[in-house]
Structures are given as C-alpha cells and as structure tokens.
Amino acid sequence: MRFAVLGPVRAWRGDTELELGPPKQRALLALLLTRAGHPVAVHDIVDALWGQNPPDSAVNVVQRHIGSLRRLLEPGLPARGVSRWLVRGSGGYRLEVDPYCLDLLRFRDLRQQAEDAARHGGTAEATELLIEALALWRGPTASGIAPEVRSHPVFAAVDGEHLAAVKEAAEQALEAGPGPGARVLVTLRQAAAQHPLDEMLQARLILVLAATGHQAEALDVYRNIRARLAGELGVDPGAELQAAQQQVLSQTVPMGCPAPTRGAGPDEPDHSDGIGAGPVSAAAQPADTATVRPAQLPADLPVFTGRSKELEGLRMLLPTAGGAASSVVISAIGGMAGVGKTTLAVHWAHQVAERFPDGQLYVNLRGFHPSDSVMGTAEAIRSFLDALGVPSHRLPAGLETQAALYRSLLADRRMLILLDNAHDTEHVRPLLPGAPGCLVIVTSRNQLCGLVAGDGAHFVTLDLLSEAEALAFLRRRLGAERVRREPAAAAEIVSACGNLPLALAIVSARAAVNPAFTLASVAAELRESRGSLDAFSAEAPVADARTAFSWSYNLLSPEAARIFRLLALHPGPDYSLAAMASLAGQRPGQTRPLLAELARAHLIFEVVPGRFGCHELLRTYAAELGQARNASDEPGPARRRMLDHYLHSTHAAERILAPSREHLEPKPHAAEVTVLPFADQAQAAAWLDVNRPVLLAVIEQGTRHGSGEHSWQLAATLERYLDRSGRWQEQAAAQTTAMTAAQCLGDIRGQAYAHRALGFVNGRLGNWEEADEHLARALKLFGEIGDPAGQGRVHRYFAFLANRRLRHDEALDHYRRASDLYRTAGRRSEEASVFNEVGWTYILMGEYVKALGECGQALALHREIGDRNGEAAAWDSLGYAHHHLRAHDEALACYEPALELYRAIRDRYLEADTLVHIGDSHHAADHHVQAASAWRQALAILDEIGHPDAAGVRDRLKHTAASGMRGNPPKA
Known part of the structure; x- marks a missing residue:
C-alpha cells in the first residue's frame, strides 16, 4: 500500500489507485495519515469531521467509515480479523504505515536528513535533500476534502511544516550556490504568493532572486511587500526585509558554490549478456523524479518579419x-x-x-x-x-x-x-x-x-503574408538596396510565390547565394514555370509553393536531384550520410557532395555534422517527384538497400558490444550498401543511441512495405541493446511489430525470436502470465526448427524470470536444461555463461560456497575458449560470492581482474557495475574512503552513458555520508 496526503488524499494497492469513498471517509483517512503511527481518539475524529456541532450518530458514522476503510485497504480481511493497517486501541484508531509508503513521513525523514547535513556543514547536501522533500508536495495538505474539515489545526500544522521547509531550503540554497537556488526559486515564489505578509519568507525570496540573477525582480518584490504592509497593516518593513533590500542594492548577496546532483534508485547486478542479474526490491525504487528544467525550443529565426x-x-x-x-x-x-x-x-x-x-x-x-x-x-x-x-x-x-x-x-x-x-x-x-x-x-x-x-x-488562423510584409521579407533576406533597385521584379516574385513564407524563403535563399542574378531574371524563371504544378489552395490568389520548390529542384545536378527524390523513402526523423548513400546505391564519398548541394539549396539542413533533416512539405514534394518518375528510381530496391544498411550496421554494432552472445546472421547485403565499421564498444553504443528512433521507425516501415524479414531480424538484433538500456516498452512495441511481420511471412524462426523477446520483456514489466506464454511458444518453435541454442536461451530467460519471482529451484532446473542444449549445439561460451548464472542463483539462495564452485567452472571454461567478456563476468560473480561470505579481501582480489578485463574490452556499463561491487566490499570492510572513491568512479561512467543505475550509486554515496555524520556507518 502507498498513501499520499501532501496534496489530494490518495491511496494505491500496487499500481492500482483506490477509490476512497464519500467525503467524510476521505477526510477520516486524511486525518489518520497526518497522525500516522499515532492513535487518534474518537472524540478528536468527531471534532475534526464535524466541529462543535456533531450529529448524535457521529460515533456510529466514524465506526462505519473505519470498517469501510479496513475493507478497502485489506479486501480479504475476515469480519473480525486483525487489521494490518488500521489498528484499534487507546480509545481510538491508529494507521500503521511504512515510512516509505507515505509521502508525509518521507518528507519528514528528508527534512531531518537535511538538518543533520546542515549541522555538519553540508549545505549543498542539505539543499538537495530539502528540494527532494518539497518535490513531494502536490498542493495543500489533504486538498480536496471539505474546507471546514481542512481548517482543523492538524492539517494547518502540516502546512506549516511545508512553509518551514521552504524557508530552510532558501537559507541553505543561499550558501550552496545559484544552481540549487534556481531550483528552490519556483517553490519559494509559490509559497511567497500564498503568504504575502510573512516578512521572513519574503526576505528569503528577495535574497534568492538576487543570488540567481533576478535583481530587478527582487527589488520589485520588496516594493510590493512594503506597499502591502503599509496598506493592510499600517507598518513599515521589518529589519530582516530592510536588510535583504540593502544586500541587493549593495550587491552583497551570498552566491555560495555549485552543489552536486543527487538522485536515488535501484542497482541491479549485471553480467556479460544482461540476463544473469538478480531481482530488485521495489522498495529500492526512487519515489520521485528530480526536478529538471528542459529548454527544448528550436532556435528563433534571426530575420523574422511581419505578423x-x-x-x-x-x-x-x-x-x-x-x-x-x-x-x-x-x-x-x-x-x-x-x-x-x-x-x-x-x-x-x-x-x-x-x-x-x-x-x-x-x-x-x-x-x-x-x-x-x-x-x-x-x-x-x-x-x-x-x-x-x-x-x-x-x-x-x-x-x-x-x-x-x-x-x-x-x-x-x-x-x-x-x-x-x-x-x-x-x-x-x-x-x-x-x-x-x-x-x-x-x-x-x-x-x-x-x-x-x-x-x-x-484559434489563430495564419493567413498569407500581406504584400508589404512579403516585400519586407525579401528586404531582410536580400538587402534593402537590391529590392529598391528592382521594385517591379520584387513585386512579381512576391506574387509568383503567392505570398507564402516558405516559397519566399527558398526563392530568396537561391537569389542570395547568387548575387549576380538580377531579380528580373529570378521573376522570369518563376513566370515560366508557373502552372506546371498544382496549387496549394483553390481560392483567391494561388499560393503556388510547389513552383518555388521546382525552381530550386530544377537547378540541382541530376545526381543531387535523384538523392532528393530518394530522401522521401527514409522514415526519418533525420538521415545519416551512410543511410542516404545506401539508398542511392553509392559510396559515402560520392553522396557527401550531393547532400551539401541540397543543403545549399535549402532543400535539406544539417542537424549535426553528418546528419540531415528536411521540412515535411519538402519531403512531401520529394515523395510526389519520386512517384512521378519511371522505374529507374523504383522505391523497392532503394528501400531494401536502406534496410540492409540499418540491419547490417546494427548487427556489426552488436557483435562489438556482445561478442560472446549468439547472433542472428542476416542474409548478405548488396555491394552498394554501406555497413558501418565500429572501432570499439563506445563507438558502437553511441551509434545505437543516436539512431535508436530511426531503427524503431525502420522496423515499422519494413513491415508496411513488404520487407518483413528485415523488420523481425532488426528487432531481434536490437533485443539486447533495448533491454540493457532499460527501454522495455519500446522493446515490447518493436517485438510486437516483428511478430506481425514474421507471421505474415510464415517465418517460424522469426516468430520464435519475437516470442522469446516478448517473453523476456513482459517479465521485465511484471506481466508474468504473458511472459510465460510467449516463452513457452518460443521454446516449441525453436524445437520445431531444430535450434537447440535458441531453446537454450529460452530456458535462460525462464530461469532469470523464475529468480525474479524467487523460484530459485525452478530457475536451476531451467539452467540445467539450457546447459544440456548448449552442449548439444556446441556453444561452449553460452554453456560457460550458464555455469555463471547458476552460481548467481546460488548467491540469491544464500548458498555462497556452491556459487563459488559454479562460477569457478565458468571462469575456467571462459579462459579456455578465450571469451574475455565471460571471464570478466565470472570474476565479478566470484567476487560477489566472496563478499557475501564476508571474505572481503578475496572479493576485491576477484573484482580487480574483472575490472581490468571490462576496461580492456571497453564495456563501460559493466566496468561501472564492477566498480560498484568494489565499493560495496570496501564499505563492508570499513574502508570508507576507498568505497567512496570506487562509487564515484562508477557514478562518473554511468552519468556519462546516461544509465539509470547512476541513481542507485548516488543513493549509496548519500546514505553513507549521512550515516557517517551520525557516527554509525551502515554495512553493505
């Protein structure tokens, strides 16, 4: 169960929000939540719900609501059973709530941590803790219940805690620096608006505004509060407000120093192929999202005109x-x-x-x-x-x-x-x-x-530019003198472009880069092409933007024009040089100058070096041009070359990232296809990150356009990457599309791969029934096509999900079957990985000595066959087992070769994972300096690659620091 009272009163069982019943029942729950863990007398409940004039039936109504709440919170509770949550005693009722299951208790805990941090000089840490605490609030305490109930002192007292925390956050932020100050500012402004006569609060707002670069606003706040105090209370600002104003005027507001970023989250051990990790406790999940200030607006147009x-x-x-x-x-x-x-x-x-x-x-x-x-x-x-x-x-x-x-x-x-x-x-x-x-x-x-x-x-209907605005548009783009010299030609250009801004932009861009062209010659070319294409609208002056497009297009070289037509076959949102070269059946060196020609014509634009974008209207125009051409530009072969590029490049990236994993081998590609080489794992991972939206769109497009084999094979090749990066919902969507493609083709192998991936990702998402069904189907299909290695991975997935459900004996059975199948298939690397995963299962069962034996076999076999990824994973597991046997020196001795191997093969994520384990062992051995050093190294890597595990490492560092300040370092 989870509860919220800092804002609307809410309750959840698992992921399902509960309907809390009638208003008085909701108010009763709110009252109990504000006093969670403490008994509330019946007469206090009656007083809060009805005030001084309760009905005669008030006590009976309270008892009925208590019964309803018990049934709501514990639907299976017998009529006279003992409630886990609502306890009767001491003349009243007590709601028992875990501190992490109620936002109010979590808020108080964070505030206490902030106080401890501040007492030991950790102003930046204190500020971050207070920001996290204030982020839990979604409105006034128990908002939504009747106003006469919410006015009770118990709710007002909790609101007072919020106000006090805002003031504390402002104080700490002034010492911590402008970064935390800016994050506190939003909440501080809101609180100041709600408490306009609180001089202490207004003084802190003034100081934080000034410290974050808003000096003018800070002085405006002072003027407003001075006027309000005089008008409503007949007094002048107090000493604190006056001092704040003087600090702003004298520019002596403290600016502090930058504060570190904080977070909290789970840490899940990982291994060479991402399926050997144990379960994560739900309690380890972060309760809230850190405040982020996105700034995603595209750049403004420097030559904006009119409107x-x-x-x-x-x-x-x-x-x-x-x-x-x-x-x-x-x-x-x-x-x-x-x-x-x-x-x-x-x-x-x-x-x-x-x-x-x-x-x-x-x-x-x-x-x-x-x-x-x-x-x-x-x-x-x-x-x-x-x-x-x-x-x-x-x-x-x-x-x-x-x-x-x-x-x-x-x-x-x-x-x-x-x-x-x-x-x-x-x-x-x-x-x-x-x-x-x-x-x-x-x-x-x-x-x-x-x-x-x-x-x-x-609704704002945007019409065409007026003639005056359109001429001003040309003057801004071409220069006032050039337009002044040829006013008639300029007017004709405006008319031919139908006063359409996009058409004017294309025409003026071409004229601007060709200053020798007279405007009369530009107008003449537009006049000659007029009428050859359909108009944009059927009424009033014809806005013939396609004429402008064709004028720019017709100036292209034949090779660049062909590239422009083929561009419409790409799903977007942007295009790489290699993808466009494959579409055209060329080498990248041939395609690069053609793309530069298109960019100069403003038919495409370069997003970043080597990646291009195109306005949608121009893409539509390119598509129409392609459809009007003869079979020499048939889209089928070009699209297949593009799909080959993405499939084979993804395959190449995955072979670099996971060399010991079995990989689906795609059919050979045409000679005209560009397949990217990757120097190392960092380069391969970066390419997948940048191209992920395109790859997912390609899976969809292949299914729609008769290239289902490309679709399911690309989805299968991406499975490990999408799983490792935590993009499980994208995985589910991609594999569902792959399943559709394979079924349309009647491709048993494709269906087997899709079922297997869907089984695993449904398990990740907690959809156990669907996971079991998909994996069972995959096992059958791999058996039908005689693929024991494919069956082996299905059993490993079954085992991983069994461990997540704490069915360790079941997991061991699946691992034994996987081992037999890999032995039959001659897949020694996968067989060695199974030894390691069996060892991990024994760790989960607490049988650490058995784990050492299994992981030792894995290490020997991986060394024998030269599988460095597998060897590193085995060393890491051995270290983890020794750690739990409290043999911390032995654990560290195992982690060191694992770390060296991961660094040698440039697996950044697993390097960080091993550093986390090294930190854990140092921490357990009371080597706190070494522990913090290892965790900081891990955090730097995880932040660099954008992995969610970074939050868990921050949590370790935060709690270790807090515990250390209290003189009681926790054991890992």
Missing part, C-alpha cells in the same frame, strides 16, 4: 505580467502548409519563455508526414517524460498512466509546451496539462475545432 497583428493577439491571451492564469492557456495556430505556423509559434514562444520559469517542452508530431510515420501520442508523452527527468525504467505501462504521470509532473510548474504539426485534436489532447500555470501552443494544418470547442483553445 505584428497575430503577435499582438497572442500576447493578449496571457495574463498581465506577474498575474497568474486561472486555467491552462491553449493557443492553436492553424493555416496552410508553408504559411509560417512553426516560425510564428517558435518566435512567440521565445518572446514569452521567461514568463515560464520551469522550462519549455517542444515536439514535432509529424502530423502530415509523407511516410506515414506520424509521431504517436504515446511516443510524444515518453519524450516529454524523458525531458522531465523520468528514467526509462520508471515509466508506467500504458498511455493513460503515462499521461497521468505527465500531468502530475506539470501540476505545480509553469511551463511552455509547443506541440508542432499536430494532425487533429485527439493527437494533442492527452498532451495538455491539467492544472493552470502552463501555456500550450499547437500548430496544425487542420483547424482543430474540437480543441476550441472542448478545451477552450484560442
């Missing part, structure tokens, strides 16, 4: 400076393709971004993507949760629960969210915040009437 009327209308939507909105402000900007919706939205967003201090989120929803790769709402929410600092392994399952988490994270923040290129209302509705304080800007080619009618959006 003054629209900008003024948009500004009117926001409250006056300093005011707070009573609801979410939603602005929907609509209009035809190329009219400048995104440009206007980004420009306005930059103008008002400072009014949303908690950051900006941006996503291109690709609502009209020519390759049908529209970004789904679920993918968009996951990208936002990632930007808000939610680790991938902490994402809840299902769109609704992810959307709820997203709304919860935004509930107390003032953020700007830009949803670009939406398809329709339902595309964006789950992305809307639920609480006031945020601005949402939506752009779309559709009118989004549902968003206006159902969500109160303010």
Whole structure:
C-alpha cells in the first residue's frame, strides 16, 4: 500500500489507485495519515469531521467509515480479523504505515536528513535533500476534502511544516550556490504568493532572486511587500526585509558554490549478456523524479518579419505580467502548409519563455508526414517524460498512466509546451496539462475545432503574408538596396510565390547565394514555370509553393536531384550520410557532395555534422517527384538497400558490444550498401543511441512495405541493446511489430525470436502470465526448427524470470536444461555463461560456497575458449560470492581482474557495475574512503552513458555520508 496526503488524499494497492469513498471517509483517512503511527481518539475524529456541532450518530458514522476503510485497504480481511493497517486501541484508531509508503513521513525523514547535513556543514547536501522533500508536495495538505474539515489545526500544522521547509531550503540554497537556488526559486515564489505578509519568507525570496540573477525582480518584490504592509497593516518593513533590500542594492548577496546532483534508485547486478542479474526490491525504487528544467525550443529565426497583428493577439491571451492564469492557456495556430505556423509559434514562444520559469517542452508530431510515420501520442508523452527527468525504467505501462504521470509532473510548474504539426485534436489532447500555470501552443494544418470547442483553445488562423510584409521579407533576406533597385521584379516574385513564407524563403535563399542574378531574371524563371504544378489552395490568389520548390529542384545536378527524390523513402526523423548513400546505391564519398548541394539549396539542413533533416512539405514534394518518375528510381530496391544498411550496421554494432552472445546472421547485403565499421564498444553504443528512433521507425516501415524479414531480424538484433538500456516498452512495441511481420511471412524462426523477446520483456514489466506464454511458444518453435541454442536461451530467460519471482529451484532446473542444449549445439561460451548464472542463483539462495564452485567452472571454461567478456563476468560473480561470505579481501582480489578485463574490452556499463561491487566490499570492510572513491568512479561512467543505475550509486554515496555524520556507518 502507498498513501499520499501532501496534496489530494490518495491511496494505491500496487499500481492500482483506490477509490476512497464519500467525503467524510476521505477526510477520516486524511486525518489518520497526518497522525500516522499515532492513535487518534474518537472524540478528536468527531471534532475534526464535524466541529462543535456533531450529529448524535457521529460515533456510529466514524465506526462505519473505519470498517469501510479496513475493507478497502485489506479486501480479504475476515469480519473480525486483525487489521494490518488500521489498528484499534487507546480509545481510538491508529494507521500503521511504512515510512516509505507515505509521502508525509518521507518528507519528514528528508527534512531531518537535511538538518543533520546542515549541522555538519553540508549545505549543498542539505539543499538537495530539502528540494527532494518539497518535490513531494502536490498542493495543500489533504486538498480536496471539505474546507471546514481542512481548517482543523492538524492539517494547518502540516502546512506549516511545508512553509518551514521552504524557508530552510532558501537559507541553505543561499550558501550552496545559484544552481540549487534556481531550483528552490519556483517553490519559494509559490509559497511567497500564498503568504504575502510573512516578512521572513519574503526576505528569503528577495535574497534568492538576487543570488540567481533576478535583481530587478527582487527589488520589485520588496516594493510590493512594503506597499502591502503599509496598506493592510499600517507598518513599515521589518529589519530582516530592510536588510535583504540593502544586500541587493549593495550587491552583497551570498552566491555560495555549485552543489552536486543527487538522485536515488535501484542497482541491479549485471553480467556479460544482461540476463544473469538478480531481482530488485521495489522498495529500492526512487519515489520521485528530480526536478529538471528542459529548454527544448528550436532556435528563433534571426530575420523574422511581419505578423505584428497575430503577435499582438497572442500576447493578449496571457495574463498581465506577474498575474497568474486561472486555467491552462491553449493557443492553436492553424493555416496552410508553408504559411509560417512553426516560425510564428517558435518566435512567440521565445518572446514569452521567461514568463515560464520551469522550462519549455517542444515536439514535432509529424502530423502530415509523407511516410506515414506520424509521431504517436504515446511516443510524444515518453519524450516529454524523458525531458522531465523520468528514467526509462520508471515509466508506467500504458498511455493513460503515462499521461497521468505527465500531468502530475506539470501540476505545480509553469511551463511552455509547443506541440508542432499536430494532425487533429485527439493527437494533442492527452498532451495538455491539467492544472493552470502552463501555456500550450499547437500548430496544425487542420483547424482543430474540437480543441476550441472542448478545451477552450484560442484559434489563430495564419493567413498569407500581406504584400508589404512579403516585400519586407525579401528586404531582410536580400538587402534593402537590391529590392529598391528592382521594385517591379520584387513585386512579381512576391506574387509568383503567392505570398507564402516558405516559397519566399527558398526563392530568396537561391537569389542570395547568387548575387549576380538580377531579380528580373529570378521573376522570369518563376513566370515560366508557373502552372506546371498544382496549387496549394483553390481560392483567391494561388499560393503556388510547389513552383518555388521546382525552381530550386530544377537547378540541382541530376545526381543531387535523384538523392532528393530518394530522401522521401527514409522514415526519418533525420538521415545519416551512410543511410542516404545506401539508398542511392553509392559510396559515402560520392553522396557527401550531393547532400551539401541540397543543403545549399535549402532543400535539406544539417542537424549535426553528418546528419540531415528536411521540412515535411519538402519531403512531401520529394515523395510526389519520386512517384512521378519511371522505374529507374523504383522505391523497392532503394528501400531494401536502406534496410540492409540499418540491419547490417546494427548487427556489426552488436557483435562489438556482445561478442560472446549468439547472433542472428542476416542474409548478405548488396555491394552498394554501406555497413558501418565500429572501432570499439563506445563507438558502437553511441551509434545505437543516436539512431535508436530511426531503427524503431525502420522496423515499422519494413513491415508496411513488404520487407518483413528485415523488420523481425532488426528487432531481434536490437533485443539486447533495448533491454540493457532499460527501454522495455519500446522493446515490447518493436517485438510486437516483428511478430506481425514474421507471421505474415510464415517465418517460424522469426516468430520464435519475437516470442522469446516478448517473453523476456513482459517479465521485465511484471506481466508474468504473458511472459510465460510467449516463452513457452518460443521454446516449441525453436524445437520445431531444430535450434537447440535458441531453446537454450529460452530456458535462460525462464530461469532469470523464475529468480525474479524467487523460484530459485525452478530457475536451476531451467539452467540445467539450457546447459544440456548448449552442449548439444556446441556453444561452449553460452554453456560457460550458464555455469555463471547458476552460481548467481546460488548467491540469491544464500548458498555462497556452491556459487563459488559454479562460477569457478565458468571462469575456467571462459579462459579456455578465450571469451574475455565471460571471464570478466565470472570474476565479478566470484567476487560477489566472496563478499557475501564476508571474505572481503578475496572479493576485491576477484573484482580487480574483472575490472581490468571490462576496461580492456571497453564495456563501460559493466566496468561501472564492477566498480560498484568494489565499493560495496570496501564499505563492508570499513574502508570508507576507498568505497567512496570506487562509487564515484562508477557514478562518473554511468552519468556519462546516461544509465539509470547512476541513481542507485548516488543513493549509496548519500546514505553513507549521512550515516557517517551520525557516527554509525551502515554495512553493505
């Protein structure tokens, strides 16, 4: 059970939120939660629920609600059974709650830790602890219950704890530095607004504002509080407020020093192929997400022109400076393709971004993507949760629960969210915040009437530029003198481009890079091409943007024009040089200058060196051009070359990252395909990280376009990477697509691989029944095709999931079967890995001597066959067994060769994992300096590669420091 009272009263059993019943029952639960662990007398309950005039039936009503709460919290409790949670005694009732299961108790614990840290000079640590504590609050204590009940002193006292913690956080932040100060500022502003006459609080707000670079706002706060004190109380500011003002004026506000980043999370031992780890306790999971301030807005256009009327209308939507909105402000900007919706939205967003201090989120929803790769709402929410600092392994399952988490994270923040290129209302509705304080800007080619009618959006229809604005556009791009010399030609260019900003941008860009061209010659070429393509609209002046596109396209060399047409076959969101070379059937050296030619023509743009993007309207144009060509540019062969590039490059990366694992061998690729070589594991892992969105899109595209074999093989090849990086929901989606592809082909092997991967990932997600069903099906299919090695890995997956469910004997049985199958298949490396995993199972069972025997056999066999990954994993397991036998010197002696091997093969994650184990053994042996050193090395690596295990290492360092200050270091 989990409970929350710092905000709305809530309770969960597992992942299921409970309906808490009628208002009085909810209020009763809130009262018991605020006094958790202490008895609350019946007369105190009656007093809190009804005040001075309770009904005669009050005690009976309380007893009925107590009974209902018991049944709610413990549905299987017998009528006269003893409750685990609600206990009767001492004339009242007591709610027993684990400290980590109630946000209020967790808040108090963090506040106490902060006090301990501050007492020993750890101001940065104290600030971070207080920030973590304040992040638990989602509103006033027990918000949502009746106001007359919430006014009871018990709830007011808890609210007072929040106010005190805000003041403490401000004090510590002033010493810790501007980084923590900026993170405290949001909560401090909110508290100051709620307590406008609290001089101590206002003084701290003034100092933190000044310390974080907001001196003008700090002085405004002082002026406002001085006026309010005079108007409402008839007094002048006290000494503390006056001193704060003087510090700002004299620029003597303390700035402190930078504070370290903190976090908390689980640590799961790992091995050479990612399936030898033991279970993670749910209690070790972090309760909350660290505050992150994303800044995702694209760059503003330095030559933005016009739209003054629209900008003024948009500004009117926001409250006056300093005011707070009573609801979410939603602005929907609509209009035809190329009219400048995104440009206007980004420009306005930059103008008002400072009014949303908690950051900006941006996503291109690709609502009209020519390759049908529209970004789904679920993918968009996951990208936002990632930007808000939610680790991938902490994402809840299902769109609704992810959307709820997203709304919860935004509930107390003032953020700007830009949803670009939406398809329709339902595309964006789950992305809307639920609480006031945020601005949402939506752009779309559709009118989004549902968003206006159902969500109160303010719709702005963006029309073509006026003639004056269009001419100003040309002057900004080409220079005022050049346009002044040829006014008639400039007017003709504007007319030929239909006053469409995107068309004007392409034409003016070409004219700008060719200054010898007269504007008259530019206008003449546009005039000659007019009418050869369909118009964008059917009414009023024709906005013929395709004419502008064709003008730019027709100036390309034939080779570059072919690359542009082929570009539409790529699923995006961006394109690498090697992928485009494979599409074209060329070497990268041939393709590079052609992409540079396209970039100069502003038909594509370079995102980072070697990776390119393209506006969706231009992609649509490229797709239409490709469809109009003859069979010489048939999309089938080009798309297969691209799929071969991604499949074989992924295979090459995986062979570097996991050389001892069995790998699916794809069919040979065509000679024209570029397969990337990887120098080391770091390079291979970096390539997978950068290309992950493309690879997942390629799996989908292959299934849609008759290349199902590529789809399932790519999904199978990515399985280890997606699992190791904790992207289990992406894994589930990719393997489901792979299953569909394999079934359509009637490919038994493909179905076996997909079932096996789906079984493992469902186990990761706790879907045990589905996991068992998929693995059983995979075992049968691998048997049908005579693949004992494939069956062996299925048994290892069964064993891993059995260990997660504490069924260790069952796990050992599966490992024995896997070992027999690998022996039959002649897969000695996998057989050795099974010895190691059996040893790990014995560790989980507490049979450490047996574990030493099994892991010793694994080590000998891995050494014999020269498998350095497996040898390193065996050394690590031996160290772990010795550690639990309290033979810490022997453990460290085993960890050292494991560490050397992981460094030699450049496996950064497992190097960090072994450093964590080294730290654990040093810590258990009371070598605290060495322990901290090892953990810090591990943390640096995990932070560098962005792995969620970093949180667990921070947790070790934090608790070790806290325990050390109390003189009682905990044993690992």
